[in-house]
């Protein structure tokens with residue numbers, strides 16, 4: 001019983017630490033209004049994204065004592081509609097010999113009307129060389145009410161690393177799903193020579209797990225470690241979403257420190273082998289990592305990701321908070337590609353609509369009433385003769401600030417440029433886009449973030465930006481006449497208190 005008490009005590013201590021500082025942090029200008037972020041201090045990966053008793057539950061890697069990464073806890077929010085989120089007490093805190101240095105990423109699943117969390121217990125090996133200084137095991141916690149979690153006495157449920165070409169230090173991020181009566185788990189891993197791979201496990205009860213196979217392994221430029229794997233079926237194909245670390249840049253691709261993408265194919269559940277195609281990125285901006293998906297009661301596959309990047313400068317840290325979730329995105333399959341678009345529920349945030357039709361732009365122009373720092377834009381552009389065109393967001397001419405989205409008709413590319421976005425890191429990201437037809441844009445701006453959905457999820461670009469409060473301008477530009485066929489702008493309500 002002693003151990004459970006420790007867990008509870010550690011949770012209470014962490015909740016108190018957050019309660020003490022959250023009011024100081026809550027009014028800061030860069031705090032997001034409709035994205036999930038911790039009340040204060042640090043978060044990274046989404047964890048345990050699930051549906052339990054009619055509500056969406058979302059957990060996250062959380063350090064409640066500091067705006068920097070540290071001993072990981074699981075923060076927790078829930079929602080009835082994927083839009084209005086309620087903060088709940090911290091769900092997991094380090095407390096046991098097997099997780100004393102951190103409750104790392106993992107997933108959640110409902111079983112017998114209880115919510116189970118499956119996570120990685122991390123323990124540092126003192127004086128171990130970098131990257132060989134961790135012991136990682138898999139553990140389970142259970143809740144009757146979806147709020148208070150007890151770690152199982154059977155923990156760790158996976159303590160041994162299987163034989164084979166498997167690195168013994170990096171063994172983490174369990175994602176569990178049910179197929180028929182059997183539970184399956186994918187785990188992030190690497191080979192002894194540092195190639196990313198994913199392991200497959202099987203269980204009848206979430207407690208006793210059998211190792212099935214090394215399900216997939218990187219070939220060529222595929223990174224040294226695959227973090228946060230997530231396997232699901234979508235319209236007859238199996239999709240493995242994961243976050244490969246350390247891919248080398250190739251042309252316009254892979255310029256973030258780590259990537260997040262998917263491979264698609266067929267998993268043979270008998271052999272445990274995954275036949276798959278090439279890696280595709282899920283997002284082409286700067287800040288998108290460790291995505292996790294869940295399926296809801298309507299059978300929809302929904303994805304959220306950490307809207308930041310490891311080792312990136314985070315100017316909010318000096319104000320007592322860091323890290324956020326992307327807006328929830330609906331995942332659909334279009335042949336061998338995934339499309340991700342904002343969940344339609346986000347439309348309930350819209351207010352004060354301003355609309356335009358058939359506006360010609362030649363040079364630069366702005367539109368009355370189209371401005372702000374917490375808004376959604378939906379735009380249809382016919383580029384006509386324009387070879388380069390686009391828009392600038394969060395503009396403040398006086399201090400020369402702007403975040404630019406530039407289309408190049410001939411090159412067939414779109415570039416997101418944050419070199420003049422304000423504080424924080426600059427740079428640009430570029431990707432290809434289909435411009436054979438009109439360009440459709442859906443853009444979400446929130447105090448210190450921008451998420452751009454191009455051609456209904458053909459490409460998505462996500463970025464944190466840290467402009468000044470006055471940077472609320474929006475302008476359009478084109479080197480020859482182009483037509484904004486339709487434009488709507490909505491202010492968005494605050495959804496996370």
Ligand code: FRU
Pocket residue numbers: 044045061072104105120172173188227228289290
């Ligand atoms: C991914 C990750 C996971 C790990 C967690 C630790 O961002 O490195 O692999 O479980 O973060 O916070």
